[in-house]
Amino acid sequence: xxxxxxxxxxxxxxxxxxxxxxxxxxxxxxxxxxxxxxxxxxxxxxxxxxxxxxxxxxxxxxxxxxxxxxxxxxxxxxxxxxxxxxxxxxxxxxxxxxxxxxxxxxxxxxxx
Amino acid sequence: xxxxxxxxxxxxxxxxxxxxxxxxxxxxxxxxxxxxxxxxxxxxxxxxxxxxxxxxxxxxxxxxxxxxxxxxxxxxxxxxxxxxxxxxxxxxxxxxxxxxxxxxxxxxxxxxxx
Numbered sequence: 001x002x003x004x005x006x007x008x009x010x011x012x013x014x015x016x017x018x019x020x021x022x023x024x025x026x027x028x029x030x031x032x033x034x035x036x037x038x039x040x041x042x043x044x045x046x047x048x049x050x051x052x053x054x055x056x057x058x059x060x061x062x063x064x065x066x067x068x069x070x071x072x073x074x075x076x077x078x079x080x081x082x083x084x085x086x087x088x089x090x091x092x093x094x095x096x097x098x099x100x101x102x103x104x105x106x107x108x109x110x111x112x
Numbered sequence: 113x114x115x116x117x118x119x120x121x122x123x124x125x126x127x128x129x130x131x132x133x134x135x136x137x138x139x140x141x142x143x144x145x146x147x148x149x150x151x152x153x154x155x156x157x158x159x160x161x162x163x164x165x166x167x168x169x170x171x172x173x174x175x176x177x178x179x180x181x182x183x184x185x186x187x188x189x190x191x192x193x194x195x196x197x198x199x200x201x202x203x204x205x206x207x208x209x210x211x212x213x214x215x216x217x218x219x220x221x222x223x224x225x226x
Contacts, residue, residue: 034213034214042218042219043203043216043217043218043219044157044203044205044214044216045216046213046214046215049213059213088155090155090157092157100147100159100162101147101159101214102159103149103156103157103158103159104156105154105155105156106155106156106157108155
């Protein structure tokens, strides 16, 4: 069966510090991968998605970036965090464009 | 323009009763998909049910059913026989085939009373 992992589960970082969140998927090959952010009490906002290694599409201009160094690994990064980057970050995968997405447990990021 | 609208910020239901969570959507695509997700307090997003725009029958998954009214562009989630564990945020989402990504509504917080 397929599983999706995210770490860390929680993170507190000062403004201006770098960020690296990791997401890995097991039990499937060539998944579509997604990064979402959920601000407190809000819906999900798609940040990045990837249909293959090295292929990244950005949905929202910001100081975040994403990379996919391996087929089942998706990384969300920032060189300098802003207060507005605080939120709940969710990674998801799908087997293809028309299919449902399955989410990881999420990372709660607080920028102080 | 908002593509997914969930007009109920919060809902209460008595345990063992049925509840309907509303969702309307806006798209010019003929082919699209509609999804419902549950988010408990732990934060994980749990896939519940899917309805394709060309599906003639309403989707059902256990106690969950999707009341799909294409002409009205609505995709309401019906939960039958509510349980205390159903208390959570519920999100409606749409995928337009051309764009290929999920667009989420703002969610409805469901509270089940014992």
